[in-house]
Amino acid sequence: MIGGGQLARMAHQAGIPLGIRFKLLADTPQDSASQVVGDTVLGDYRDLDTLRRFASGCDVVTFDHEHVPTEHLRALQAEGIAVRPGPDALVNAQDKGVMRARLDSIGVPCPRHRIVADPADVTAFAEEGTGYPVVLKTVRGGYDGKGVWVVDSEAEAHAPFLAGVPVLAEEKVDFVRELAANVVRSPSGQAVAYPVVESVQENGVCAEVTAPAPDLDPALSDEAQQLALRIAGDLDITGHLAVELFQTRDGRILVNELAMRPHNSGHWTQDGAVTSQFENHLRAVLDLPLGDPRPRAKWTVMVNVLGGDYPDMYHAFLHCMARDPGLKIHMYGKDVKPGRKVGHVNVFGDDLDDVRERARHAAAYLRGTITE
Numbered sequence: 142m143i144g145g146g147q148l149a150r151m152a153h154q155a156g157i158p159l160g161i162r163f164k165l166l167a168d169t170p171q172d173s174a175s176q177v178v179g180d181t182v183l184g185d186y187r188d189l190d191t192l193r194r195f196a197s198g199c200d201v202v203t204f205d206h207e208h209v210p211t212e213h214l215r216a217l218q219a220e221g222i223a224v225r226p227g228p229d230a231l232v233n234a235q236d237k238g239v240m241r242a243r244l245d246s247i248g249v250p251c252p253r254h255r256i257v258a259d260p261a262d263v264t265a266f267a268e269e270g271t272g273y274p275v276v277l278k279t280v281r282g283g284y285d286g287k288g289v290w291v292v293d294s295e296a297e298a299h300a301p302f303l304a305g306v307p308v309l310a311e312e313k314v315d316f317v318r319e320l321a322a323n324v325v326r327s328p329s330g331q332a333v334a335y336p337v338v339e340s341v342q343e344n345g346v347c348a349e350v351t352a353p354a355p356d357l358d359p360a361l362s363d364e365a366q367q368l369a370l371r372i373a374g375d376l377d378i379t380g381h382l383a384v385e386l387f388q389t390r391d392g393r394i395l396v397n398e399l400a401m402r403p404h405n406s407g408h409w410t411q412d413g414a415v416t417s418q419f420e421n422h423l424r425a426v427l428d429l430p431l432g433d434p435r436p437r438a439k440w441t442v443m444v445n446v447l448g449g450d451y452p453d454m455y456h457a458f459l460h461c462m463a464r465d466p467g468l469k470i471h472m473y474g475k476d477v478k479p480g481r482k483v484g485h486v487n488v489f490g491d492d493l494d495d496v497r498e499r500a501r502h503a504a505a506y507l508r509g510t511i512t513e
Contacts, residue, residue: 143186143195144205145172147473147482148403148419151411152205153178155419161427166195173473174205189213196222203380203426204402207234208282225328225379225426226401233376234401237309238280247375249368250395252387253312256280260298266310276311277301289345314395316387320354321406322369325381325421325431332373333421333434334366335414340385340406346482347405349501350443352413352436355493357388365394372399381422383407405445405482410434412469412487413441438489442496444504446484448477454507461486461503468503 142149145167153163153174165178166186175181184191186209196202201223214228233240241254253270257263257277267273279288279301291313292298301308319340326332336353354362369384383404385397407418416424416432424431454472461468465488472484484507488500505511 142166142174142203142205143192143209145169145174145178145181146205147173147475149174149205150177150473151408151471152403152419152423155417156423159420159423161423164195164199166191171476173475176474187213189216192217193220201225201426203422204231207231207401211235227377227379230376230378231401234399236280237278237398238307240399241309243376244372244396247371249372250393252276252314252395252397254309256307257310259302260295263292263298263310264295270312274313276313278309278311279304280307280309282306287345314387314397315390316395317390318354318388319397320357320365320386320388320394321350321404322365322384322386323381323404323407323410323418324366324369324373324384325418325425325434326370326373326378327425327431328379328428330374331431332370333431334370335407335410335418335434336436337362337365338406338409344480346445346447346480348445348447350406350409351493351497352409352441352443358392361388361392361394368394368396372396380425381407381418405485408471408485409441409443409487411471413437413443413489436489439491440493440496441487441489442493442500443485443487444500445482446472446486446504446507448475448479448481448483449508449510457507457509461506465499465503468499470503470507 143166150173163178165174165181167175167181182195192213203225211228211232214224218224233243238256244251257266267275274291274293277290290301320337321340322337323335338350338352339354341349373382381403383400387395387397403418403422410417413436415435421432469487475483486500486503488496490496
């Protein structure tokens, strides 16, 4: 696995019962996954020779992030190394401009969009639709709200162009909530779909996920699952695919983003589904039969633990575990920094209000924003 973050850490955990031997390419020994994977290689994923040496002897290479240069992955693939998902699929998660063009070509509903050349072109884009505000995104490198701007005027539209990469303009969608459809597909074409979830973002970062999405019309849920499965098939994706969606005020769904790896919106599956997204991703890239994606309980709520001013996790654990023995805590081994994702909690049960309250309380206590 290339990338040493928390997704690699949790994928390694899921692979242990299956006897999967992990080799990890990480940046530092302090990376989340470096702390738990015995066979860790430190190196730069942007260097082709480093990638070649790392991939030597591996049955398959997969990823914890989308940032490995596409041309390097094509070189590895040409040399007979199994890269999953492949570069022709992964480029759609690496480059938002490529993704939008590809989704347009296969008839996937998306927000109105186009590449813009400069701030004046942003104004032209706005005037082609309903005016400002407009969402601007750098086509590469953004995540967790980085590389995304909501601008209300041409004067505010200069910052995105300073990065020196193409800028994508999108309409600001009038949505009632954000959803995510998570699916997994193997090289042989087998695919499974998890329940569609509701995702709540704060400052561009996923804060909370409820599975399944409450009060979602079954027809719209089916449409979202079928759309995600179609994207996975048409783009020939191997592994886990997260399709982030807007549910619009007029009852439609529009695709916001794609991620071709385990995803924050699927963390609930660790405790709330028969087979987690991490295990199914590993099964898929190794072309093993996929596991059951059905939920174990009526409701599961995942709340991210963001770093605050409370690094003493031991005493926080004492409170949270004693208060709620059914709580499941997942920490990433990261240094606590304000706003940084350092872990998440999962709670499941039959009463949504109760499950939400328990998950939110635990995450807030672990962060230190409440003390009782």
